Amino acid sequence: MLRAGSIGLLGLGLQQAGLLRALGEANGTRPKAKSVIFIFLSGGLSQIDTFDMKPDASEEVRGEFKPIATRTPGLHICEHLPMLAQRSHLWGLCRSISHDSNDHSQGHHMMLTGRSDIPVGFSPNKPTPSDWPSIAALANKTLVPRTNLPASMVLPEKIVHNTGRTIPGQFSGMLGDHHEPFFVESSRYNPASYGAYPDYLFHHAQGKVDGTRMRFRAPDLSLPQSVSLDRLRDRLALSRHISAQQDHLEEAAASRDMDRYEKMAVSLLADPKTRKAFDVHGADPKLQDKYGRNAFGWSLLMARQLVEAGVNLVQVNLGNNEAWDTHEAAFPNLKNFLLPPTDRAVSALLDDLQNRGMLDDTLVVMASEFGRTPKISKLPNVSLPGRDHWGAAQTAFFAGGGVTGGAVVGSTDPFGAYPASDPQRPEDFAATIYHALGIPAHTTWNDSSGRPYHVYNGQPIAGLFG
Secondary structure, three states: HHHHHHHOOOOOOOOHHHHHHHHHOOOOOOOOOOOOEEOOOOOOOOOOOOOOOOOOOOHHHHHOOOOOEEOOOOOEEEOHHHHOOOOOOEEEEEEEEEEEEEEOHHHHHHHOOOOOOOOOOOOOOOOOOOOHHHHHHHHHHHOOOOOOOOOEEEOOOOEEOOOOOOOOOOOOOOOOHHOOEEEEOOOOOOOEEEEEEOOOEOOOOOOOOOOOOOOEEEOEEEEEEEEHHHHHHHHHHHHHHHHHOOOOOHHHHHHHHHHHHHHHHHHHHHOEEEEOOOOOOOHHHHHHHHHHHOHHHHEEEEHHHHHHHHOOEEEOHHHHOOOOOOOOHHHHHHHHHHHHHHHHHHHHHHHHHOOOOOOHHEEEEEOOOOEOOOOOOOOOOOOEEEEEOOOOOEEEEEEEEOOOOEEEEOOOOOOOOEEEEEEEOHHHHHHHHHHHOOOOOOOOOOOOOOOEEEEOOOOOHHHOOO
């Protein structure tokens, strides 16, 4: 116990984390996974054009794409996901995720927090302190970090719409700012375009956009030449001394939370192995090629490096500005710009995790804020059709972390409109992540006023796991 409670200058509480994990396992809450990579496709992935195709429906429902066989007998997915089709023994699907909103902001809030109920004071234009905490924030609050890195991180940028609104649901909300997940800002937000730059940058209406001027940057964790590590430690010690003079309990509590981030910052600056986890451009060139040398590939490569370095949950936003919002030109945009880099990067992630012996210990999850309408439609004054927002049905993708390869949970009606069997809610989706990470079902969290709430508000999707 003395060893577990001892924390050095850099806050290396590894013995403590190991003890708490061992105690949890003794109480029957052993995690199925050490880490989760949560891939979020902002805008709304079309279930009918990817993982829940309806080839026998009418043309206005089934669309232009054809299904192809996967490695799993009887399981078919979109022809533009051939690499994932070859790896169906590694992943499973839930085709019956459903909620009641067709609004982007509400849908984001529901799927990123795992709560179907919209909180009082909700604003679709900005996050508010009354929002429910995100899955990433609750992971940061409830999990003991395995290393000096945060328990949860989000990359490569916050989800921001081209109107300038920051999408609610990504942040800590009622938990308080000191439990925010750590945001890794590696991608420069570009409000005029979408997709995986440089090769797959596009505009929904105009098609391909030149992305060669955009840069995917790892965060700069090096010290300036004028500042030595000892000097940085001296400044942090001075900061702590000043903080110790604060009189108010609330300020003192905030100071203790800041100490955690100060220790983490020193660790990031001092440890070359930690800094390397953020460096995707320095990775093996052949590995970069497998992931794809684009924003999607580099993001998932960084996610793998971070979970290998000890991060419990990494949320990866593939496509900002609601890139998957395919109202118009849906089929050329999916075919040419969105599905190819996703197919390649997610397939490379699964291979990489498996080759490193990490797939059984890492749950990979991929979902959107909602699906798309069964019926194809066309907006006024546009030439090519697409599909509208549809909260009633979407397919979520799961791999690793004990998922049974080729498993399919739930189904939709012949039009892909509503769950026909085994319906699941955002609460069940979130519970699957929490359960995989070993968070006990009775765990609670308190808002800023001390009021307790349950972490779990649904049941893990049991049919995914053997």
